Amino acid sequence: MRKTGGARELHFPECSAGGPVAGLHLPVRPVSAQWPDYNSRCAPRAGTQFPRVPRAGPAAVAPASAVPGLSGLSAAPLAASSSGRLGGCAGSAAMDSPEVTFTLAYLVFAVCFVFTPTEFHSAGLTVQNLLSGWLGSEDAAFVPYHLRRTAATLLCHSLLPLGYYVGMCFAASEKRLYSPSQAPEAWRLFLLLAVTLPTIACTLIYYWSRDRWARHPLARTLALYALPQSGWRAVASSVNTEFRRIDKFATGAPGARVIVTDTWVMKVTTYRVHVAQQQDVHLTVTESQQHELSPDSNLPVQLLTIRVAGASPAVQAFDIRLNSTEYGELCEKLRAPIRSAANVVIRQSLGDLFLETFASMVEENPVYSVPSSQELEACIGCMQTRASVKLVKTCQEVAESECQRCYCRPMWCLTCMGKWFASRQDQQRPDTWLASRVPCPTCRARFCILDVCAVR
Ligand SMILES: [Zn+2]
Ligand SMILES: [Zn+2]
Ligand SMILES: [Zn+2]
Structure with a gap:
């Protein structure tokens, strides 16, 4: 060199x-x-023999490591682990292999379904994709889409334990799980939990959806910005309009997207949508993390955590994370300056x-x-x-x-x-x-x- x-x-x-x-x-x-x-x-990196570093953040790392197991769902990794366990307690009939195989496979599926790594996204195995007909288009109507999406996501995820129980009815038929009165005590407790979770979710969603979704947390946040004579729907339609513009700033992984429009700063997560009005918030860079290599390019990356705090206490503060290379673009979109904590240097x-x-x-x-x-x-x-x-x-x-x-x-x-x-x-x-x-x-x-x- x-x-x-x-x-x-x-x-x-x-x-x-x-x-x-x-x-x-x-x-x-x-x-x-x-x-x-x-x-x-x-x-x-001149040598380029560096292994690729997985994307940062615990949410993304876990599924990424779980995926190889998934791709070999019925093949090597699971077979190896179940036969390994079998070998460990040879002769034990309780360690039946379909049961263990199903448990492992379901665990991997559940983790991936909740945290949705890239592979699941490209395979279309996400709540958004499976229910796209009912959810509608995000571009056409941002707020109604996310009202429904958060509710549907909550319900789908709460059904996962019940799905496991149903699957186990077939995978371990000798346990007689299909008739709960004859099932072992521990399984009866699990079933109770598996039924309670969706029940709570349904109740919550029913509560949110009353009065045309006016009680959903997103609608309540928007209502804080509504003028006295108009409701949260007027604010929602302004958010929808701004989201449709192509000059919005948008970045982040599907589980933590950051969207900045002319008036709004938003963070879209799996179960929530945080919204704050630009003129009403203070942004502070609170933390920066260095990563030597990013998976996309071979350049070092710096991840910034920015705290978005509302001037009024009613607006809940939230953190957004982005690459420092996108920082300039974010600043352009924001009207107010971003403050920086004393010890943070933005590269x-x-x-x-x-x-x-x-x-x-x-x-x-x-x-x-x-x-x-x-x-x-x-x-x-x-x-x-x-x-x-x-x-x-x-x-x-x-x-x-x-x-x-x-x-x-x-x-x-x-x-x-x-x-x-x-x-x-x-x-x-x-x-x-x-x-x-x-x-x-x-x-x-x-x-x-x-x-x-x-x-x-
Ligand atoms: Zn010249
Ligand atoms: Zn130019
Ligand atoms: Zn020329």
Whole structure:
């Protein structure tokens, strides 16, 4: 692996040999002070022999480890464990193999059904998917969907012990579980529990659904934001409308999704939906966790825990978790600033860090003044701001294969050009980014960072 400084020396001096541009290099130094930090952190993955780390969080870890067992439901792992137990107490007729097999299989199924790992999601074995006909569409009606989904989830999960009992009636027929009066005492107690749970769930759901769901916790939370003359349904329809917009911020695993719309901060969990109005809450980063490697990319990740606390005590506080690389996007969506606990340092994503560096380097380049007849158009990358950069070959590179002339008019904003520049790089070698050349997004002429000029 080449060192950061080395990589830059290879290219930059050529680009700037002599001429006034030479002085422009000084700002590079603080940058190189930042990159090696990443570099050293990235160093171990050069070998790429690192095992993939399972996604963080106990909820996700448990099912992930349980899944291999599931995939071999009838095969190796379970057979091995049951025969192992059989061998341990040889001759014991009580340790009947279908009984043990069923118990293990049901346990794995139940855990996966409740915590829904990715495999269960892709197989469609989730409450949302199984009852999708009744639940309706989340996009069409967010609040009614989650009123029904939370109720259905609660009921389905409360039925799991009863399902086990019914299954055991067949798996262990000699216990005569089908007639509870003849079943062993312990099983009778279990049956009582298995019947009580869905009964409680049904009662609760019945209570929630009275008065057209007005007593559901979500409806009650929304009612806190209702104007005196209108009910919670008016608030619900505003939430529905905002959820439908494509510019909402949404992230997180299915069991703990975070959604931020123009007015609302929401967290969707298995049994609950937390809602708080943006203008009414304080957000504080309370904790950060470092993970050396994420399963999706090979870059180190930082997970942030943000406390969302309502200004009024009636609104229950809740925690949201997200990757620090999404932090910038979240801040953009929020109107109020996020406070940070004193000991938490938020690490920017590699992309954000690069964009900052890119902008500061472009600032040092000569300015391009547009002819007065020419009007600047909106950036064709984001359509949000005016085009603000033009590629002008200002570096001293002469070789034909290196920097070329670009005749395109200004079409891109600085951020989009920076994102383009970063996107064309080797994601595993951030140390080479600043010194490399990429093609113009429009005409494909190659340019280096010294050729990006701000437009005045
Ligand atoms: Zn743009
Ligand atoms: Zn061009
Ligand atoms: Zn150049």
